[in-house]
Amino acid sequence: MELARKTRKKSLITLGILVVLIFISFLISLNIGFSRIAPIDVIKTLVGAGTEKNALVLFDFRLPRIVIAILIGAGLAVSGAILQGVAQNDLADPGILGINSGAGLAVVIFIFFFQGSTTTLGVLSIFIMPLAALAGGLIAAFLIYTLAWKNGVTPVRLILVGIGVNAAFGAALIIFQLKMDPSDFMQTTIWLSGSIWGSNWNFVLAVLPWILILIPYTIYKASYLNVLNLGDEVATGLGAAVEKERRILLFLAVALAGSCVAVGGGISFLGLVAPHLARRLVGPRYQIMLPTTALMGALLLLVADTIGRNILSTSEIAVGIVVSTLGAPYFIYLLMKTN
Amino acid sequence: MATKESEEELTLTQVEKRQDKITTRPFIATLILCIGMVSLVFCLGASISLGAVDIDFNTVWEWLFYFNPELTAHQIIQEIRMPRALAAGLVGAFLAVSGAIMQGVTKNPLASPSIMGISAGSAFMIAIAFAFFPGTSYFGLMVWSFVGAGMAACIVFMVGAFSKGGLSPVKLALAGTAVTAFLGSISSGIAIYFNVAQDISFWYAGGVAGTQWISVQLMIPIAIIGLLLALILARSITVLNLGDDVAKGLGQRTAVVRVLSTIVVLLLTGAAVSVAGTVGFIGLIIPHLTRFLVGVDYRWIIPCSAILGALLLVLADIGARMINPPFETPIGTITAMIGVPFFLYFARREGRGL
Numbered sequence: 112m113e114l115a116r117k118t119r120k121k122s123l124i125t126l127g128i129l130v131v132l133i134f135i136s137f138l139i140s141l142n143i144g145f146s147r148i149a150p151i152d153v154i155k156t157l158v159g160a161g162t163e164k165n166a167l168v169l170f171d172f173r174l175p176r177i178v179i180a181i182l183i184g185a186g187l188a189v190s191g192a193i194l195q196g197v198a199q200n201d202l203a204d205p206g207i208l209g210i211n212s213g214a215g216l217a218v219v220i221f222i223f224f225f226q227g228s229t230t231t232l233g234v235l236s237i238f239i240m241p242l243a244a245l246a247g248g249l250i251a252a253f254l255i256y257t258l259a260w261k262n263g264v265t266p267v268r269l270i271l272v273g274i275g276v277n278a279a280f281g282a283a284l285i286i287f288q289l290k291m292d293p294s295d296f297m298q299t300t301i302w303l304s305g306s307i308w309g310s311n312w313n314f315v316l317a318v319l320p321w322i323l324i325l326i327p328y329t330i331y332k333a334s335y336l337n338v339l340n341l342g343d344e345v346a347t348g349l350g351a352a353v354e355k356e357r358r359i360l361l362f363l364a365v366a367l368a369g370s371c372v373a374v375g376g377g378i379s380f381l382g383l384v385a386p387h388l389a390r391r392l393v394g395p396r397y398q399i400m401l402p403t404t405a406l407m408g409a410l411l412l413l414v415a416d417t418i419g420r421n422i423l424s425t426s427e428i429a430v431g432i433v434v435s436t437l438g439a440p441y442f443i444y445l446l447m448k449t450n
Numbered sequence: 451m452a453t454k455e456s457e458e459e460l461t462l463t464q465v466e467k468r469q470d471k472i473t474t475r476p477f478i479a480t481l482i483l484c485i486g487m488v489s490l491v492f493c494l495g496a497s498i499s500l501g502a503v504d505i506d507f508n509t510v511w512e513w514l515f516y517f518n519p520e521l522t523a524h525q526i527i528q529e530i531r532m533p534r535a536l537a538a539g540l541v542g543a544f545l546a547v548s549g550a551i552m553q554g555v556t557k558n559p560l561a562s563p564s565i566m567g568i569s570a571g572s573a574f575m576i577a578i579a580f581a582f583f584p585g586t587s588y589f590g591l592m593v594w595s596f597v598g599a600g601m602a603a604c605i606v607f608m609v610g611a612f613s614k615g616g617l618s619p620v621k622l623a624l625a626g627t628a629v630t631a632f633l634g635s636i637s638s639g640i641a642i643y644f645n646v647a648q649d650i651s652f653w654y655a656g657g658v659a660g661t662q663w664i665s666v667q668l669m670i671p672i673a674i675i676g677l678l679l680a681l682i683l684a685r686s687i688t689v690l691n692l693g694d695d696v697a698k699g700l701g702q703r704t705a706v707v708r709v710l711s712t713i714v715v716l717l718l719t720g721a722a723v724s725v726a727g728t729v730g731f732i733g734l735i736i737p738h739l740t741r742f743l744v745g746v747d748y749r750w751i752i753p754c755s756a757i758l759g760a761l762l763l764v765l766a767d768i769g770a771r772m773i774n775p776p777f778e779t780p781i782g783t784i785t786a787m788i789g790v791p792f793f794l795y796f797a798r799r800e801g802r803g804l
Binding site for chain 2 (some may be wrong): 207259261271447
């Protein structure tokens with residue numbers, strides 16, 4: 112009991128530190144950017160006493176983007192945590208498995224057929240886009256699951272099939288992309304490499320409900336992830352409907368990844384790195400690990416986006432590029448360590 | 451009694467399988483070489499005659515023997531179609547032979563230039579050249595491409611060397627994916643920042659459209675050196691494929707064979723990517739197909755892979771023009787569409803083949 116209380120205390124402290132770090136990053140991110148706004152002015156503007164220009168920059172450009180970074184960072188991280196639990200493989204990630212590219216393909220097709228030009232996106236389509244992405248992600252997940260099915264699904268087969276499906280979607284994406292006019296092409300290229308492209312409040316409203324419903328629901332389902340981790344036989348013995356729960360959890364992961372991809376593009380490796388770091392900090396119990404993962408993902412993506420916006424002062428680097436540049440080496444490190 | 455029978459059956463099938471494994475089929479191989487050569491010549495002719503302007507075989511024939519620079523058709527053949535067709539053939543052969551060598555030396559069925567991230571390394575360096583040294587010559591691009599291929603190969607090999615339990619096929623695929631993602635994301639960062647995204651993207655997707663004679667001229671010495679070296683190495687690779695111990699027992703200097711093989715792979719892959727971008731899956735499918743057809747002797751596998759690879763890419767390039775005229779479909783997407791089902795079949799067989 113003593114030990115449990117200690118771990119619990121430690122976990123709560125970790126969560127607290129993460130929240131503080133997110134808040135600090137949040138302030139720094141507000142502070143720097145194309146035009147620098149002094150911290151005192153930021154605070155003034157936030158309480159409604161700043162200049163009109165600062166208010167415009169902060170409320171209409173920076174704040175929604177920051178909020179989106181936090182939301183989809185949390186969403187992708189939790190999605191990765193679920194996939195790792197379901198596949199019982201530490202190297203699973205929506206990007207590597209091809210779920211991102213499925214969602215991405217659906218969005219690109221949607222833009223290609225229904226919009227003509229991404230610059231004229233209507234408000235309504237912003238809300239339809241997560242649905243399109245969800246459909247794409249589900250199709251990808253379904254394809255991977257069925258193609259990997261052969262008297263059950265082994266993790267190795269799941270990952271290899273995912274890589275293959277990813278390649279197929281990648282090829283299809285290029286075909287559509289090259290048919291676009293140059294400005295759309297540029298837009299989708301930036302977006303596919305993972306960029307928070309729609310930084311206005313409508314996009315926040317489009318993803319917020321997904322994140323607000325799905326992440327708490329996942330945490331509610333955490334006990335099943337714990338049980339699944341014990342292996343199928345033990346899980347069945349404990350009375351869990353393994354296959355059914357697995358499918359529900361898979362759906363949750365896809366829904367989270369899909370809605371995040373619709374707004375943030377193909378950000379890979381975040382879903383891999385965040386759960387790993389969280390597991391290191393608070394251990395493998397999903398009840399506490401999932402919230403930590405969500406906060407960790409939010410923090411990482413916020414920092415990555417801030418770096419991407421500012422590393423080269425004249426131009427932005429898509430956040431996905433920053434994440435993969437930092438995440439891929441970590442992935443390789445994990446790959447070398449696991450047996 | 452029943453179990454004994456089934457045991458006997460099992461061993462019988464096992465023996466059959468083992469015999470099947472060490473079989474070489476020189477007759478089929480010779481057949482592939484001969485028929486392949488003829489088909490290749492025919493497909494090259496078709497590649498020259500088909501396109502935005504159809505040119506009949508007669509004109510191609512005339513061009514070959516009575517070249518007349520006044521005629522537009524002859525000019526098209528001379529300046530556009532011919533280098534393109536030859537480049538497709540050479541790139542296909544290069545990638546297929548690279549894949550065959552890699553699979554033979556590493557005994558890893560998934561080893562191939564695009565899956566191991568070697569193509570991505572090459573493409574990465576080309577992106578750097580595009581962005582920072584816009585006036586780089588073809589020769590310069592090829593050198594960059596070799597450097598990139600070498601760099602990526604080093605990374606993947608190092609991951610293999612330092613990882614617990616070595617590089618299993620799955621780990622190799624994952625390491626390749628990660629290296630590809632890493633180099634790819636930096637490449638696209640460079641592409642977006644320097645505003646050369648569409649140039650690089652089209653090139654990266656792979657294609658031999660717009661190949662000029664200079665590329666073909668630069669590829670020919672590489673073809674001669676690389677393919678000749680591959681053929682010389684072929685016997686040693688066959689032995690190495692039986693396992694290091696066997697190879698050493700037979701007095702082979704395995705390290706030398708590995709180093710030379712790596713050089714050949716880098717030469718061929720670097721050249722192929724510098725001309726056509728990343729054309730995936732050829733280096734994976736063709737060697738498997740060839741092994742299935744001709745058996746395990748690399749003295750047959752390498753030349754047959756070269757012919758079949760050339761044939762497949764010339765056909766894919768014709769497809770690239772015909773699918774959606776007048777637009778070009780990137781050839782890399784066509785090879786991916788052919789390659790992915792094969793890859794999936796392979797992934798499902800994991801446990802046996804892998």
